[in-house]
């Protein structure tokens with residue numbers, strides 16, 4: 168067994184296993200929509216729910232995760248999406264309390280932009296965000312920029328530039344660290360393990376470390392584009408999602424042997 172996981176095994180069932188999705192239990196792919204969980208990982212995680220609490224914290228919308236991992240939700244796995252802005256509770260996607268009041272504002276802007284946008288502009292609702300794309304209508308770029316600027320002024324939403332797009336989001340600054348704090352404060356686990364691959368995962372590691380009375384283990388699932396800061400912060404550096412899978416399989420065996 169990986170020694171840093173000893174407290175997790177010792178504290179089961181009051182232990183928490185938290186995972187990122189992309190690059191952690193799925194290989195990085197060119198097109199984000201093509202990402203799939205590596206083979207067998209859903210079965211291993213399902214088995215692990217018999218021994219401890221399992222949670223995902225991802226930048227993806229919860230809806231996206233549910234579409235790919237729904238058997239896990241049925242086994243009580245927690246799904247936190249959009250870097251902590253939404254969470255699955257009893258089968259319902261619930262916005263974070265700080266973000267919830269902005270849902271109506273986003274819906275209103277959505278209705279408005281559909282009514283007035285020039286032809287070819289693509290409007291993409293993203294739960295608590297709204298992306299407006301000019302990729303298929305380059306001549307509409309100025310119109311989109313001025314629509315977004317006006318919406319920002321009128322609503323207090325924040326504009327984020329994207330690739331051939333502008334995105335409007337609530338002025339709520341949540342990251343994976345907030346999501347980790349929420350899980351730990353809600354469940355009071357005796358030990359926590361986290362698996363992640365990216366810079367956006369670092370706040371989750373730091374949040375876990377701040378709970379000094381709770382033993383923690385950080386696994387960095389490395390890739391050639393991965394950040395050195397994650398390697399520095401982690402207890403264990405793994406060589407990609409297949410190695411993460413191997414650690415999860417070993418953890419399952421340890422927990423099963425312990426009974």
Ligand SMILES: [Mg+2]
Nearest residue numbers: 187189190365
């Ligand atoms: Mg990732």
